[in-house]
Amino acid sequence: xxxxxxxxxxxxxxxxxxxxxxxxxxxxxxxxxxxxxxxxxxxxxxxxxxxxxxxxxxxxxxxxxxxxxxxxxxxxxxxxxxxxxxxxxxxxxxxxxxxxxxxxxxxxxxxxxxxxx
Amino acid sequence: xxxxxxxxxxxxxxxxxxxxxxxxxxxxxxxxxxxxxxxxxxxxxxxxxxxxxxxxxxxxxxxxxxxxxxxxxxxxxxxxxxxxxxxxxxxxxxxxxxxxxxxxxxxxx
Numbered sequence: 001x002x003x004x005x006x007x008x009x010x011x012x013x014x015x016x017x018x019x020x021x022x023x024x025x026x027x028x029x030x031x032x033x034x035x036x037x038x039x040x041x042x043x044x045x046x047x048x049x050x051x052x053x054x055x056x057x058x059x060x061x062x063x064x065x066x067x068x069x070x071x072x073x074x075x076x077x078x079x080x081x082x083x084x085x086x087x088x089x090x091x092x093x094x095x096x097x098x099x100x101x102x103x104x105x106x107x108x109x110x111x112x113x114x115x116x117x
Numbered sequence: 118x119x120x121x122x123x124x125x126x127x128x129x130x131x132x133x134x135x136x137x138x139x140x141x142x143x144x145x146x147x148x149x150x151x152x153x154x155x156x157x158x159x160x161x162x163x164x165x166x167x168x169x170x171x172x173x174x175x176x177x178x179x180x181x182x183x184x185x186x187x188x189x190x191x192x193x194x195x196x197x198x199x200x201x202x203x204x205x206x207x208x209x210x211x212x213x214x215x216x217x218x219x220x221x222x223x224x225x226x
Contacts, residue, residue: 111158
């Protein structure tokens, strides 16, 4: 299994509070991704990173920000959590050796279940 | 916008039967197509990746085909086992991954 960990694994928070989720990899992969998974919507890309300090928006980026100061860590921040952000969040990595975003197999972390009350 | 559809949404078969899972996508300009498996409460596990230039990819009892021109992929699982019970997701890469909603498979012992 690819060395990807996510923390915390579960979190319950209140509306309006800031929340940061962490993804850590030990594979030295170039690309890192944050997805959310919701019933009826499947997996949707929030943000991705193609290198240290290089990030871009995905399909559902509103209300989220990301940072990547080291190759191994990719943080997802909800500046002011809302109930609509209750979801399961997955981090993924890929090597990108074929060039371009997502042109290699993506490996997923175990997920973080976030509940916003 | 890429739309990915998986039919059926759920499938129940007796052990030993071959499984056929379908995936269709709307934009054929893709880099690759990936099949994943997801167990309840777990993350996704990559099963197969088919590059856009390939027609099929095999791994053990799994075989995936890709017909880019018609926007279709099929995942075949031979001689199904109860341990194959999971949700199977396909994802199309056209610079980013777009996922289907998945097919939930139950293999009855």
